[in-house]
Amino acid sequence: MHAQAGGAGAVAPIWGELRYSGEFVRLLAAGALHPPRRRHGAPPVLLVPGFMAGDASLTMMRHWLRRRGHHVSSSGMLVNVDCAERIVERLGSQLEQLAARRGRPVFLIGQSRGGALARALAVRRPELVCGLVTLGSPVRDSLAVSAPVLRTVHWLARLGDLGLPGLFSSTCRDGECCESFNEQLSAPLAPGIEALAIYSRSDAIVDWRACLDAHAEQAEVDSSHCGMSVHPAVYRLLDRVLDAAQLSACEAAA
Numbered sequence: 001m002h003a004q005a006g007g008a009g010a011v012a013p014i015w016g017e018l019r020y021s022g023e024f025v026r027l028l029a030a031g032a033l034h035p036p037r038r039r040h041g042a043p044p045v046l047l048v049p050g051f052m053a054g055d056a057s058l059t060m061m062r063h064w065l066r067r068r069g070h071h072v073s074s075s076g077m078l079v080n081v082d083c084a085e086r087i088v089e090r091l092g093s094q095l096e097q098l099a100a101r102r103g104r105p106v107f108l109i110g111q112s113r114g115g116a117l118a119r120a121l122a123v124r125r126p127e128l129v130c131g132l133v134t135l136g137s138p139v140r141d142s143l144a145v146s147a148p149v150l151r152t153v154h155w156l157a158r159l160g161d162l163g164l165p166g167l168f169s170s171t172c173r174d175g176e177c178c179e180s181f182n183e184q185l186s187a188p189l190a191p192g193i194e195a196l197a198i199y200s201r202s203d204a205i206v207d208w209r210a211c212l213d214a215h216a217e218q219a220e221v222d223s224s225h226c227g228m229s230v231h232p233a234v235y236r237l238l239d240r241v242l243d244a245a246q247l248s249a250c251e252a253a254a
Helices: 014-029 053-070 084-102 113-124 147-161 179-184 225-228 234-254
Strands: 044-046 072-074 106-109 129-135 194-199 218-222
Touching: 014 225, 014 234, 044 053, 044 084, 044 113, 053 072, 053 106, 053 179, 053 225, 053 234, 084 106, 084 179, 106 113, 106 194, 106 234, 113 129, 113 179, 129 234, 225 234
Parallel strands: 044 072, 044 106, 106 129, 129 194, 194 218
Antiparallel strands: none
16 A cells, blocks of 8 residues: 655654653663563564664663563564565564464564564464554555655665665565565454554654554554654553453463
8 A cells, every 4th residue: 555644744853863862761760661570471572673773773672571571582684674575474484483482472563664564474474463563663654754764765775676685676665576565554453463553743754644553553652763662651552562462362262
């Protein structure tokens, strides 16, 4: 789906991304979150980083989830710039292996483009997924981003068109390559999946309206785009939805 959610001019001023350090400090100071109460039987989690980011960007979240009692697996990406279809295929194999090792469905958490990738994965393999959280993920329009980010996307796509390996290309947008992926960004999610789309109206990278997943609960935080992975309000929301997914899984198994 390529409906325009507002375009590059609809995002907040870029200086808002300077809040990241303050958001990180507030998270460290949030005693209620560190350490979190350990849950027995917590579902395994697969983390997917955002565009131009790697697994290291979600280090704080990974540590918090592990202290909470989750077995956490990372995407294996150093930088998220490959063709979406290829990434989802790889993540699908990781999802199968993680679910098989832990003997239960997996909770998916993705930031920005990573949330869109996680959503496509949840649509494809609903029997292996118990929950989904997207953090500032433009699922309604993948190009509803700020002008500087859009220029970077076009530059990388040109390199991909020239055959540079490990990059998406212009055909990923409108060609057959990622046709299924693009359709899955707006497809319904299975009823058993606890889904939450977190967005910020002061997001300076992605138009917040592009993050409003029609098939998920929506929650607003006052956060920078990059700071969603370290924002205290996001962790409180994660605490709630992870508990809900665990409860639903227990009821289904009873």
